Amino acid sequence: MKYLFLVFTCLFVSFVSAQTDAEILKTIYKTSLTNGNSYKWLDHLSNQIGGRLSGSLNAEKAIEYTKEELQKIGLDKVWLQPVMVPKWVRGAPEFAFIETASGATTKVNICALGGSIGTPFGGLKAQVLEVKSIDELESLGKENIEGKIVFFNRPMQADLIQTFEAYGGCVDQRYAGAMEATKFGAVGVIVRSMNLRQDDFPHTGSMTYGDIPVSKRIPSAAISTNDANLLSSMLALNKNLKFFFSQSCQQLNDVQSYNVIGEITGSQFPNEYILVGGHLDSWDLGDGAHDDGAGVVQSMDVLRLLKESGIKPKRSIRVVLFMNEENGLRGATKYAEIAKQKGENHIFSLESDSGGFTPRGFSFDCSDTDMNQILSWKELFKPYLIHYFEKGHSGADVGPLKTDTNVLAGLRPDSQRYFDYHHAANDTFDAVNKRELELGAATMASLVYLFDKYGLAN
Numbered sequence: 023m024k025y026l027f028l029v030f031t032c033l034f035v036s037f038v039s040a041q042t043d044a045e046i047l048k049t050i051y052k053t054s055l056t057n058g059n060s061y062k063w064l065d066h067l068s069n070q071i072g073g074r075l076s077g078s079l080n081a082e083k084a085i086e087y088t089k090e091e092l093q094k095i096g097l098d099k100v101w102l103q104p105v106m107v108p109k110w111v112r113g114a115p116e117f118a119f120i121e122t123a124s125g126a127t128t129k130v131n132i133c134a135l136g137g138s139i140g141t142p143f144g145g146l147k148a149q150v151l152e153v154k155s156i157d158e159l160e161s162l163g164k165e166n167i168e169g170k171i172v173f174f175n176r177p178m179q180a181d182l183i184q185t186f187e188a189y190g191g192c193v194d195q196r197y198a199g200a201m202e203a204t205k206f207g208a209v210g211v212i213v214r215s216m217n218l219r220q221d222d223f224p225h226t227g228s229m230t231y232g233d234i235p236v237s238k239r240i241p242s243a244a245i246s247t248n249d250a251n252l253l254s255s256m257l258a259l260n261k262n263l264k265f266f267f268s269q270s271c272q273q274l275n276d277v278q279s280y281n282v283i284g285e286i287t288g289s290q291f292p293n294e295y296i297l298v299g300g301h302l303d304s305w306d307l308g309d310g311a312h313d314d315g316a317g318v319v320q321s322m323d324v325l326r327l328l329k330e331s332g333i334k335p336k337r338s339i340r341v342v343l344f345m346n347e348e349n350g351l352r353g354a355t356k357y358a359e360i361a362k363q364k365g366e367n368h369i370f371s372l373e374s375d376s377g378g379f380t381p382r383g384f385s386f387d388c389s390d391t392d393m394n395q396i397l398s399w400k401e402l403f404k405p406y407l408i409h410y411f412e413k414g415h416s417g418a419d420v421g422p423l424k425t426d427t428n429v430l431a432g433l434r435p436d437s438q439r440y441f442d443y444h445h446a447a448n449d450t451f452d453a454v455n456k457r458e459l460e461l462g463a464a465t466m467a468s469l470v471y472l473f474d475k476y477g478l479a480n
Protein backbone atom coordinates (compact mmCIF):
# COMPACT_ATOMS: atom_id res chain seq x y z
CA MET A 23 0.00 0.00 0.00
CA LYS A 24 2.78 2.39 1.02
CA TYR A 25 4.68 1.44 -2.11
CA LEU A 26 1.65 2.03 -4.27
CA PHE A 27 1.13 5.46 -2.69
CA LEU A 28 4.78 6.34 -3.40
CA VAL A 29 4.45 5.32 -7.03
CA PHE A 30 1.27 7.31 -7.35
CA THR A 31 2.87 10.40 -5.76
CA CYS A 32 5.89 10.15 -8.05
CA LEU A 33 3.67 9.82 -11.08
CA PHE A 34 1.64 12.85 -10.03
CA VAL A 35 4.72 15.03 -9.37
CA SER A 36 6.33 14.05 -12.66
CA PHE A 37 3.05 14.69 -14.45
CA VAL A 38 2.91 18.29 -13.18
CA SER A 39 6.55 19.09 -13.79
CA ALA A 40 6.52 17.29 -17.12
CA GLN A 41 3.54 19.18 -18.44
CA THR A 42 4.60 19.93 -21.96
CA ASP A 43 4.69 23.38 -23.47
CA ALA A 44 1.87 22.28 -25.77
CA GLU A 45 -0.28 21.40 -22.75
CA ILE A 46 0.49 24.69 -21.05
CA LEU A 47 -0.43 26.68 -24.17
CA LYS A 48 -3.67 24.73 -24.34
CA THR A 49 -4.47 25.77 -20.76
CA ILE A 50 -3.66 29.41 -21.52
CA TYR A 51 -5.93 29.51 -24.60
CA LYS A 52 -8.70 27.67 -22.78
CA THR A 53 -8.49 30.10 -19.85
CA SER A 54 -8.64 33.12 -22.12
CA LEU A 55 -11.61 31.82 -24.13
CA THR A 56 -13.63 30.55 -21.16
CA ASN A 57 -12.49 32.80 -18.33
CA GLY A 58 -10.85 35.83 -19.92
CA ASN A 59 -11.30 39.33 -18.63
CA SER A 60 -10.07 41.40 -21.57
CA TYR A 61 -13.51 41.99 -23.12
CA LYS A 62 -15.05 43.13 -19.82
CA TRP A 63 -12.23 45.62 -19.29
CA LEU A 64 -12.57 46.86 -22.85
CA ASP A 65 -16.30 47.37 -22.35
CA HIS A 66 -15.60 49.65 -19.40
CA LEU A 67 -12.74 51.54 -21.07
CA SER A 68 -14.80 52.13 -24.23
CA ASN A 69 -18.33 52.57 -22.93
CA GLN A 70 -17.87 53.99 -19.43
CA ILE A 71 -14.79 56.13 -20.15
CA GLY A 72 -14.45 56.60 -23.93
CA GLY A 73 -11.73 58.38 -25.95
CA ARG A 74 -8.62 58.99 -23.84
CA LEU A 75 -6.60 61.74 -25.42
CA SER A 76 -3.43 62.63 -23.47
CA GLY A 77 -4.08 65.23 -20.81
CA SER A 78 -7.87 64.77 -20.90
CA LEU A 79 -10.17 63.96 -17.99
CA ASN A 80 -10.92 60.60 -19.65
CA ALA A 81 -7.22 59.74 -19.72
CA GLU A 82 -7.11 60.40 -15.97
CA LYS A 83 -10.15 58.18 -15.44
CA ALA A 84 -8.52 55.40 -17.46
CA ILE A 85 -5.36 55.62 -15.34
CA GLU A 86 -7.37 55.25 -12.14
CA TYR A 87 -9.52 52.45 -13.52
CA THR A 88 -6.71 50.29 -14.92
CA LYS A 89 -4.61 50.77 -11.77
CA GLU A 90 -7.50 49.57 -9.61
CA GLU A 91 -8.22 46.61 -11.87
CA LEU A 92 -4.54 45.54 -11.84
CA GLN A 93 -4.61 45.73 -8.05
CA LYS A 94 -7.66 43.46 -8.02
CA ILE A 95 -5.89 40.64 -9.89
CA GLY A 96 -3.31 40.32 -7.13
CA LEU A 97 -0.05 41.37 -8.77
CA ASP A 98 3.05 41.79 -6.60
CA LYS A 99 3.32 45.50 -7.40
CA VAL A 100 1.14 48.11 -9.12
CA TRP A 101 2.20 51.72 -9.46
CA LEU A 102 1.91 54.91 -11.50
CA GLN A 103 4.96 56.40 -13.21
CA PRO A 104 4.68 60.20 -13.60
CA VAL A 105 5.22 61.75 -17.04
CA MET A 106 4.41 65.18 -18.46
CA VAL A 107 2.29 65.02 -21.62
CA PRO A 108 1.14 67.48 -24.28
CA LYS A 109 -2.48 68.59 -24.15
CA TRP A 110 -4.23 69.32 -27.44
CA VAL A 111 -7.97 70.02 -27.51
CA ARG A 112 -10.32 69.77 -30.47
CA GLY A 113 -12.79 72.44 -29.36
CA ALA A 114 -16.09 72.84 -31.19
CA PRO A 115 -16.96 70.31 -33.94
CA GLU A 116 -15.34 71.08 -37.28
CA PHE A 117 -17.41 72.24 -40.23
CA ALA A 118 -16.56 72.23 -43.95
CA PHE A 119 -18.15 72.61 -47.39
CA ILE A 120 -17.29 72.79 -51.05
CA GLU A 121 -18.58 75.94 -52.81
CA THR A 122 -19.01 75.78 -56.57
CA ALA A 123 -20.77 79.14 -56.91
CA SER A 124 -21.98 81.76 -54.50
CA GLY A 125 -24.56 80.01 -52.30
CA ALA A 126 -24.04 76.57 -53.97
CA THR A 127 -22.42 74.50 -51.25
CA THR A 128 -21.98 70.82 -50.41
CA LYS A 129 -21.18 69.87 -46.82
CA VAL A 130 -18.27 67.45 -46.33
CA ASN A 131 -16.91 65.48 -43.34
CA ILE A 132 -13.63 66.64 -41.89
CA CYS A 133 -11.78 66.54 -38.57
CA ALA A 134 -8.78 68.52 -37.37
CA LEU A 135 -5.48 66.66 -37.34
CA GLY A 136 -3.94 66.24 -33.90
CA GLY A 137 -1.58 69.11 -33.16
CA SER A 138 -3.09 71.42 -35.77
CA ILE A 139 -3.95 75.01 -35.05
CA GLY A 140 -7.50 76.23 -35.56
CA THR A 141 -8.71 78.25 -38.51
CA PRO A 142 -9.19 82.00 -38.05
CA PHE A 143 -12.42 82.77 -36.19
CA GLY A 144 -15.28 82.41 -38.69
CA GLY A 145 -13.39 79.87 -40.80
CA LEU A 146 -11.16 79.86 -43.84
CA LYS A 147 -12.22 79.80 -47.50
CA ALA A 148 -9.87 79.47 -50.48
CA GLN A 149 -9.30 77.81 -53.84
CA VAL A 150 -7.96 74.26 -53.75
CA LEU A 151 -4.89 72.69 -55.28
CA GLU A 152 -5.02 68.88 -55.40
CA VAL A 153 -1.72 66.97 -55.26
CA LYS A 154 -0.83 63.34 -54.78
CA SER A 155 2.45 63.81 -52.94
CA ILE A 156 4.86 66.21 -51.26
CA ASP A 157 7.15 65.80 -54.31
CA GLU A 158 4.36 66.97 -56.59
CA LEU A 159 3.73 69.94 -54.28
CA GLU A 160 7.38 70.95 -54.51
CA SER A 161 7.40 70.62 -58.30
CA LEU A 162 4.44 73.04 -58.59
CA GLY A 163 6.19 75.81 -56.67
CA LYS A 164 4.99 78.91 -54.90
CA GLU A 165 3.28 80.52 -57.90
CA ASN A 166 0.69 77.72 -58.03
CA ILE A 167 0.29 77.25 -54.29
CA GLU A 168 0.27 80.64 -52.60
CA GLY A 169 -3.06 81.59 -51.00
CA LYS A 170 -4.61 78.15 -51.66
CA ILE A 171 -5.69 75.18 -49.61
CA VAL A 172 -3.53 72.19 -50.54
CA PHE A 173 -5.49 68.94 -50.85
CA PHE A 174 -3.30 65.83 -50.44
CA ASN A 175 -5.23 63.00 -52.07
CA ARG A 176 -2.95 59.99 -52.48
CA PRO A 177 -5.00 56.89 -51.45
CA MET A 178 -3.63 53.98 -49.47
CA GLN A 179 -2.28 51.37 -51.88
CA ALA A 180 -4.96 48.70 -52.17
CA ASP A 181 -2.80 45.83 -53.41
CA LEU A 182 -0.55 45.71 -50.33
CA ILE A 183 -1.64 42.77 -48.17
CA GLN A 184 0.07 44.28 -45.11
CA THR A 185 -2.16 47.32 -44.67
CA PHE A 186 0.37 48.91 -42.31
CA GLU A 187 2.67 49.18 -45.34
CA ALA A 188 -0.07 51.00 -47.22
CA TYR A 189 -0.45 53.31 -44.21
CA GLY A 190 3.31 53.90 -44.08
CA GLY A 191 3.23 54.75 -47.77
CA CYS A 192 0.68 57.53 -47.24
CA VAL A 193 1.05 58.97 -43.80
CA ASP A 194 3.69 61.56 -44.76
CA GLN A 195 0.84 63.60 -46.28
CA ARG A 196 -0.90 63.74 -42.91
CA TYR A 197 2.20 64.14 -40.75
CA ALA A 198 4.22 66.60 -42.82
CA GLY A 199 1.72 67.97 -45.37
CA ALA A 200 1.01 71.24 -43.53
CA MET A 201 4.67 71.81 -42.73
CA GLU A 202 5.63 71.44 -46.40
CA ALA A 203 2.69 73.41 -47.81
CA THR A 204 3.45 76.32 -45.46
CA LYS A 205 6.81 76.78 -47.17
CA PHE A 206 5.00 77.61 -50.44
CA GLY A 207 2.49 80.04 -48.95
CA ALA A 208 -0.54 77.71 -48.66
CA VAL A 209 -3.25 78.86 -46.24
CA GLY A 210 -4.56 75.45 -45.17
CA VAL A 211 -4.22 71.72 -45.78
CA ILE A 212 -6.84 69.01 -46.30
CA VAL A 213 -5.65 65.40 -46.28
CA ARG A 214 -7.43 62.30 -47.56
CA SER A 215 -8.14 60.03 -44.57
CA MET A 216 -5.83 57.07 -44.07
CA ASN A 217 -8.58 54.54 -44.75
CA LEU A 218 -8.77 51.79 -47.40
CA ARG A 219 -12.56 51.77 -47.28
CA GLN A 220 -14.89 54.30 -48.92
CA ASP A 221 -16.97 55.83 -46.15
CA ASP A 222 -17.91 59.08 -44.43
CA PHE A 223 -15.59 58.97 -41.41
CA PRO A 224 -12.69 61.42 -41.29
CA HIS A 225 -9.60 59.90 -39.57
CA THR A 226 -7.44 62.07 -37.35
CA GLY A 227 -3.80 61.44 -36.35
CA SER A 228 -0.73 63.39 -35.45
CA MET A 229 0.89 66.06 -37.62
CA THR A 230 3.91 68.31 -37.15
CA TYR A 231 4.93 71.87 -37.98
CA GLY A 232 8.62 71.08 -37.54
CA ASP A 233 10.41 74.33 -36.72
CA ILE A 234 7.90 76.60 -38.46
CA PRO A 235 7.22 79.55 -36.11
CA VAL A 236 3.78 79.72 -34.50
CA SER A 237 2.77 82.85 -36.45
CA LYS A 238 3.35 81.10 -39.82
CA ARG A 239 1.46 77.86 -39.10
CA ILE A 240 -1.57 76.83 -41.15
CA PRO A 241 -4.51 74.64 -40.08
CA SER A 242 -4.81 71.07 -41.35
CA ALA A 243 -7.68 68.60 -41.36
CA ALA A 244 -8.52 65.14 -42.66
CA ILE A 245 -11.45 64.56 -45.01
CA SER A 246 -13.38 61.27 -45.32
CA THR A 247 -12.54 59.05 -48.29
CA ASN A 248 -16.00 59.53 -49.82
CA ASP A 249 -15.64 63.31 -49.58
CA ALA A 250 -12.04 63.22 -50.85
CA ASN A 251 -13.36 61.47 -53.96
CA LEU A 252 -16.18 64.00 -54.24
CA LEU A 253 -13.83 66.96 -53.90
CA SER A 254 -11.45 65.49 -56.47
CA SER A 255 -14.22 64.89 -59.01
CA MET A 256 -15.68 68.36 -58.46
CA LEU A 257 -12.23 69.89 -58.93
CA ALA A 258 -11.89 68.04 -62.23
CA LEU A 259 -15.00 69.89 -63.42
CA ASN A 260 -14.25 73.23 -61.82
CA LYS A 261 -10.77 74.04 -60.62
CA ASN A 262 -11.92 77.44 -59.35
CA LEU A 263 -14.27 76.01 -56.73
CA LYS A 264 -13.66 77.03 -53.14
CA PHE A 265 -13.32 75.02 -49.96
CA PHE A 266 -14.42 76.32 -46.56
CA PHE A 267 -13.43 74.88 -43.23
CA SER A 268 -13.63 75.94 -39.64
CA GLN A 269 -11.97 74.33 -36.61
CA SER A 270 -11.17 75.65 -33.16
CA CYS A 271 -8.55 73.21 -31.87
CA GLN A 272 -5.56 74.36 -29.88
CA GLN A 273 -2.38 73.20 -28.22
CA LEU A 274 -2.28 73.96 -24.47
CA ASN A 275 0.55 73.63 -21.94
CA ASP A 276 1.88 70.21 -20.95
CA VAL A 277 0.11 68.49 -18.04
CA GLN A 278 0.96 65.78 -15.52
CA SER A 279 -0.01 62.24 -16.45
CA TYR A 280 1.12 58.66 -15.79
CA ASN A 281 2.10 55.28 -17.19
CA VAL A 282 0.29 52.48 -15.34
CA ILE A 283 2.54 49.56 -14.39
CA GLY A 284 1.91 46.17 -12.77
CA GLU A 285 4.35 43.38 -12.02
CA ILE A 286 4.60 39.73 -11.07
CA THR A 287 8.08 39.54 -9.54
CA GLY A 288 10.20 36.68 -10.86
CA SER A 289 10.98 33.76 -8.51
CA GLN A 290 14.50 33.08 -9.84
CA PHE A 291 15.65 36.06 -11.91
CA PRO A 292 13.73 39.07 -10.56
CA ASN A 293 15.94 41.54 -12.41
CA GLU A 294 15.25 40.00 -15.81
CA TYR A 295 12.11 41.70 -17.11
CA ILE A 296 9.58 40.58 -19.64
CA LEU A 297 7.29 43.44 -20.62
CA VAL A 298 3.89 43.32 -22.24
CA GLY A 299 2.04 46.51 -23.07
CA GLY A 300 -0.13 48.82 -25.13
CA HIS A 301 -0.99 52.50 -24.97
CA LEU A 302 -3.67 53.81 -22.65
CA ASP A 303 -4.19 57.10 -24.48
CA SER A 304 -6.24 57.21 -27.68
CA TRP A 305 -7.62 59.74 -30.13
CA ASP A 306 -10.77 61.50 -29.10
CA LEU A 307 -13.21 60.91 -31.98
CA GLY A 308 -14.18 57.34 -31.05
CA ASP A 309 -13.59 55.28 -27.91
CA GLY A 310 -10.14 53.99 -28.89
CA ALA A 311 -11.47 50.43 -28.68
CA HIS A 312 -9.10 48.92 -31.27
CA ASP A 313 -6.44 51.64 -30.91
CA ASP A 314 -5.36 50.79 -28.37
CA GLY A 315 -7.95 49.72 -25.82
CA ALA A 316 -7.56 46.19 -27.20
CA GLY A 317 -3.80 46.18 -26.61
CA VAL A 318 -4.27 47.56 -23.10
CA VAL A 319 -6.76 44.93 -21.95
CA GLN A 320 -4.91 42.08 -23.68
CA SER A 321 -1.70 43.10 -21.92
CA MET A 322 -3.48 43.30 -18.57
CA ASP A 323 -4.97 39.85 -19.15
CA VAL A 324 -1.60 38.31 -20.03
CA LEU A 325 -0.54 38.60 -16.36
CA ARG A 326 -3.92 37.42 -15.15
CA LEU A 327 -3.92 34.44 -17.55
CA LEU A 328 -0.48 33.36 -16.33
CA LYS A 329 -1.74 33.42 -12.74
CA GLU A 330 -5.03 31.69 -13.58
CA SER A 331 -3.14 29.00 -15.51
CA GLY A 332 -0.97 28.23 -12.45
CA ILE A 333 2.25 29.53 -14.02
CA LYS A 334 4.78 30.98 -11.57
CA PRO A 335 7.22 33.03 -13.65
CA LYS A 336 10.96 32.75 -13.06
CA ARG A 337 11.49 36.22 -14.44
CA SER A 338 9.62 39.44 -13.58
CA ILE A 339 6.63 39.99 -15.85
CA ARG A 340 5.49 43.56 -16.25
CA VAL A 341 2.43 45.06 -17.85
CA VAL A 342 2.96 48.66 -18.91
CA LEU A 343 0.09 50.85 -20.10
CA PHE A 344 1.93 53.65 -21.84
CA MET A 345 0.57 57.20 -21.91
CA ASN A 346 0.76 59.49 -24.94
CA GLU A 347 1.72 57.15 -27.80
CA GLU A 348 -0.51 59.00 -30.22
CA ASN A 349 0.83 62.52 -29.97
CA GLY A 350 4.21 62.49 -28.34
CA LEU A 351 5.44 59.04 -27.16
CA ARG A 352 6.28 60.68 -23.85
CA GLY A 353 5.23 57.67 -21.73
CA ALA A 354 7.41 55.22 -23.64
CA THR A 355 10.36 57.59 -23.59
CA LYS A 356 10.00 58.09 -19.83
CA TYR A 357 9.63 54.37 -19.14
CA ALA A 358 12.80 53.51 -21.08
CA GLU A 359 14.72 56.34 -19.40
CA ILE A 360 13.80 55.14 -15.89
CA ALA A 361 14.48 51.48 -16.78
CA LYS A 362 17.95 52.47 -17.96
CA GLN A 363 18.62 54.55 -14.84
CA LYS A 364 17.67 51.59 -12.65
CA GLY A 365 19.67 49.11 -14.72
CA GLU A 366 16.59 46.95 -15.33
CA ASN A 367 17.38 44.27 -17.87
CA HIS A 368 14.39 44.04 -20.23
CA ILE A 369 15.13 40.82 -22.09
CA PHE A 370 11.83 40.70 -24.01
CA SER A 371 9.19 43.36 -24.65
CA LEU A 372 5.94 42.66 -26.48
CA GLU A 373 3.47 45.29 -27.66
CA SER A 374 -0.09 44.96 -28.88
CA ASP A 375 -1.02 48.05 -30.89
CA SER A 376 -2.41 46.79 -34.17
CA GLY A 377 -6.05 46.27 -33.24
CA GLY A 378 -8.05 43.55 -31.54
CA PHE A 379 -8.53 41.39 -34.63
CA THR A 380 -7.76 37.66 -35.07
CA PRO A 381 -4.10 37.17 -34.20
CA ARG A 382 -1.84 35.83 -36.96
CA GLY A 383 1.51 35.93 -35.16
CA PHE A 384 4.28 38.36 -34.30
CA SER A 385 7.01 40.42 -35.86
CA PHE A 386 10.35 40.49 -34.08
CA ASP A 387 13.21 42.90 -33.74
CA CYS A 388 16.05 40.57 -32.64
CA SER A 389 19.25 38.72 -33.55
CA ASP A 390 19.32 35.67 -35.84
CA THR A 391 20.15 33.45 -32.87
CA ASP A 392 17.08 34.62 -30.96
CA MET A 393 14.96 34.36 -34.09
CA ASN A 394 16.01 30.73 -34.49
CA GLN A 395 14.90 29.96 -30.94
CA ILE A 396 11.58 31.71 -31.59
CA LEU A 397 11.08 29.71 -34.80
CA SER A 398 11.63 26.50 -32.81
CA TRP A 399 8.41 27.43 -30.88
CA LYS A 400 6.37 28.10 -34.00
CA GLU A 401 4.93 24.57 -34.14
CA LEU A 402 3.38 25.05 -30.68
CA PHE A 403 1.15 27.80 -32.08
CA LYS A 404 -0.10 25.77 -35.04
CA PRO A 405 -3.31 24.52 -33.33
CA TYR A 406 -4.34 28.17 -32.85
CA LEU A 407 -3.74 29.13 -36.50
CA ILE A 408 -0.88 31.41 -35.46
CA HIS A 409 1.68 31.20 -38.23
CA TYR A 410 3.26 34.62 -38.83
CA PHE A 411 6.74 34.73 -37.23
CA GLU A 412 8.83 37.26 -39.12
CA LYS A 413 11.49 39.80 -38.43
CA GLY A 414 10.22 43.35 -38.61
CA HIS A 415 8.91 46.36 -36.69
CA SER A 416 7.92 45.70 -33.08
CA GLY A 417 5.97 48.71 -31.77
CA ALA A 418 6.33 52.42 -31.03
CA ASP A 419 6.12 52.09 -27.25
CA VAL A 420 8.61 49.24 -26.80
CA GLY A 421 11.00 50.73 -29.40
CA PRO A 422 12.96 52.89 -26.91
CA LEU A 423 13.85 49.72 -24.93
CA LYS A 424 15.94 48.26 -27.77
CA THR A 425 19.45 47.07 -26.92
CA ASP A 426 21.98 44.97 -28.87
CA THR A 427 20.95 41.82 -27.05
CA ASN A 428 17.24 41.93 -26.25
CA VAL A 429 14.14 40.96 -28.21
CA LEU A 430 11.26 43.30 -29.07
CA ALA A 431 8.04 42.08 -30.68
CA GLY A 432 4.66 43.24 -31.86
CA LEU A 433 1.48 41.16 -31.96
CA ARG A 434 0.32 40.92 -35.58
CA PRO A 435 -3.45 40.54 -35.88
CA ASP A 436 -5.18 40.39 -39.23
CA SER A 437 -4.89 43.95 -40.53
CA GLN A 438 -7.44 44.03 -43.36
CA ARG A 439 -10.08 45.99 -41.45
CA TYR A 440 -7.85 47.90 -39.04
CA PHE A 441 -7.80 51.12 -41.04
CA ASP A 442 -11.60 51.11 -41.32
CA TYR A 443 -11.55 52.24 -37.67
CA HIS A 444 -8.10 53.69 -36.99
CA HIS A 445 -8.34 57.17 -35.34
CA ALA A 446 -11.98 57.59 -36.41
CA ALA A 447 -15.34 57.99 -34.66
CA ASN A 448 -16.27 54.36 -35.43
CA ASP A 449 -13.40 52.92 -33.34
CA THR A 450 -15.89 51.76 -30.74
CA PHE A 451 -16.50 48.66 -28.60
CA ASP A 452 -18.91 47.05 -31.08
CA ALA A 453 -16.09 46.95 -33.67
CA VAL A 454 -14.11 44.51 -31.51
CA ASN A 455 -14.96 40.80 -31.50
CA LYS A 456 -14.74 39.07 -28.12
CA ARG A 457 -13.16 35.81 -29.32
CA GLU A 458 -10.66 37.56 -31.54
CA LEU A 459 -9.60 39.80 -28.64
CA GLU A 460 -9.25 36.80 -26.30
CA LEU A 461 -7.26 34.79 -28.85
CA GLY A 462 -4.85 37.73 -29.05
CA ALA A 463 -4.41 37.82 -25.26
CA ALA A 464 -3.77 34.06 -25.16
CA THR A 465 -1.28 34.29 -28.03
CA MET A 466 0.64 37.01 -26.19
CA ALA A 467 0.54 35.11 -22.87
CA SER A 468 1.85 31.98 -24.61
CA LEU A 469 4.87 33.80 -26.02
CA VAL A 470 5.52 35.45 -22.65
CA TYR A 471 5.38 32.00 -21.01
CA LEU A 472 7.96 30.63 -23.47
CA PHE A 473 10.34 33.59 -23.04
CA ASP A 474 10.03 33.26 -19.27
CA LYS A 475 10.83 29.55 -19.40
CA TYR A 476 13.71 29.64 -21.89
CA GLY A 477 15.10 33.18 -21.69
CA LEU A 478 17.18 34.63 -24.49
CA ALA A 479 18.99 32.26 -26.83
CA ASN A 480 22.45 33.84 -26.60
Ligand SMILES: [Zn+2]
Nearest residue numbers: 301313314375
Ligand atom coordinates in the same frame (compact mmCIF):
# COMPACT_ATOMS: atom_id res chain seq x y z
ZN1 LIG B 1 -2.10 52.88 -31.37
